Amino acid sequence: MLKKCRACGSTEVEIILDLGMMPLAGGFLNDKSEFSNEVKYDLKTYICNHCSLIQILDPVDPKILFTDYSFSSSTVLPLVKHFEDFAEWIVSKYKPRSVLEFGCNDGILLDPLKKLGIEVFGVDASPNIVQVAQKKGLDVTHAFFDFQFAKKHLMSNQKVDVISGSNAFAHNDKPETILEAAKSLLNNDGTLILEFMYAGDLFEQVQWDTLYHEHLTFYSLANISKLLEKHGFYVFDAIRLTMHGGSLRISAKTHNKIAKSNSYLKIQDYEKNILLNEPDTWKSFGIFVNRKINIVKEVLYNLSKNNSIWAYGAAGKATMWVNACELSFLEAVVDASPLRANKFMPGTHTPIVFPEKFKLKKPEYTFITAWNYAENIKKNEDWYKGLWATPLPNLMFF
Numbered sequence: 001m002l003k004k005c006r007a008c009g010s011t012e013v014e015i016i017l018d019l020g021m022m023p024l025a026g027g028f029l030n031d032k033s034e035f036s037n038e039v040k041y042d043l044k045t046y047i048c049n050h051c052s053l054i055q056i057l058d059p060v061d062p063k064i065l066f067t068d069y070s071f072s073s074s075t076v077l078p079l080v081k082h083f084e085d086f087a088e089w090i091v092s093k094y095k096p097r098s099v100l101e102f103g104c105n106d107g108i109l110l111d112p113l114k115k116l117g118i119e120v121f122g123v124d125a126s127p128n129i130v131q132v133a134q135k136k137g138l139d140v141t142h143a144f145f146d147f148q149f150a151k152k153h154l155m156s157n158q159k160v161d162v163i164s165g166s167n168a169f170a171h172n173d174k175p176e177t178i179l180e181a182a183k184s185l186l187n188n189d190g191t192l193i194l195e196f197m198y199a200g201d202l203f204e205q206v207q208w209d210t211l212y213h214e215h216l217t218f219y220s221l222a223n224i225s226k227l228l229e230k231h232g233f234y235v236f237d238a239i240r241l242t243m244h245g246g247s248l249r250i251s252a253k254t255h256n257k258i259a260k261s262n263s264y265l266k267i268q269d270y271e272k273n274i275l276l277n278e279p280d281t282w283k284s285f286g287i288f289v290n291r292k293i294n295i296v297k298e299v300l301y302n303l304s305k306n307n308s309i310w311a312y313g314a315a316g317k318a319t320m321w322v323n324a325c326e327l328s329f330l331e332a333v334v335d336a337s338p339l340r341a342n343k344f345m346p347g348t349h350t351p352i353v354f355p356e357k358f359k360l361k362k363p364e365y366t367f368i369t370a371w372n373y374a375e376n377i378k379k380n381e382d383w384y385k386g387l388w389a390t391p392l393p394n395l396m397f398f
């Protein structure tokens with residue numbers, strides 16, 4: 001089938017990174033009997049030569065990705081803080097009476113909003129997560145956020161002042177369905193607020209290890225503004241956030257009577273300065289990433305011939321590193337989360353163990369897949385006398 005850009009519909013899309021068949025980043029295996037049934041999916045990242053959108057164009061069925069979604073946001077403390085701040089930000093900036101959030105997870109934003117006296121509604125596609133939110137007494141529906149849902153919602157409810165979506169919009173293959181639903185549910189002067197992982201951070205920090213099946217799209221400010229405008233929304237504010245290695249929060253209305261904020265203009269300038277919206281920038285990025293992967297692959301493989309090597313951190317990024325670099329020689333992966341420890345890594349089937357086991361075995365090398373937390377990990381495991389390795393920005397041993 002002819003591939004088309006998710007935002008502008010152009011067929012001028014081109015592969016910048018081809019990782020071949022990869023398992024799902026969160027596809028941990030519970031026991032050995034699951035090894036033979038493991039499914040892998042094509043993982044290619046494309047650039048649109050027309051609007052420069054970075055996207056994965058072979059989406060995995062969302063029913064497979066999100067039916068038994070094991071990520072409950074409220075178990076991650078920095079995220080709880082992020083959403084408490086976000087709730088206060090929404091209330092002080094837009095003073096809404098009501099907020100509807102799509103992809104609301106376990107109510108991590110709705111809960112603090114409700115405590116601030118706002119009428120809140122949520123919708124999420126994962127039935128098990130919706131149950132968690134409902135147990136907190138929140139008005140949350142299990143559904144995909146589309147026109148169908150909007151119609152049903154309006155039969156018993158008023159339109160709302162704010163619609164928000166955090167880390168949900170960019171993971172949807174059909175952004176137009178979300179925008180259509182949002183348009184029919186928002187009051188005339190209502191605001192649409194979206195948070196998503198930002199293409200600027202992906203580029204700046206070479207975060208290729210976040211380019212996995214769950215993360216379909218990495219928007220820049222330029223291409224999200226263009227996409228929203230095509231569907232009748234005008235972006236007037238944008239803020240950079242540290243969440244998930246670097247995100248963007250944008251605000252939009254269905255009219256363009258509001259001047260663009262200083263922060264919007266600053267980010268617009270930044271994108272121009274680093275040529276973020278030039279296809280050539282991203283083509284070089286792809287070449288650069290392939291080089292990084294090959295270096296890690298070769299160096300660790302050679303070391304593995306005479307040394308024991310472990311990895312530290314089993315979250316999404318780890319699946320990318322161990323599979324793209326074919327690190328099947330790793331003896332174990334250390335992770336403190338009960339959601340991952342005692343399971344097996346997707347693809348390489350490396351056993352995942354709690355940190356206690358790390359102390360018993362003392363491997364010669366430990367490759368930190370969660371490289372952005374390297375300092376913390378090193379501090380927590382200060383007894384370790386072997387060599388640590390981090391892959392980015394350059395492969396380093398310390």
Ligand SMILES: [Zn+2]
Pocket residue numbers: 005006007008009010048049050051052053
């Ligand atoms: Zn495009």
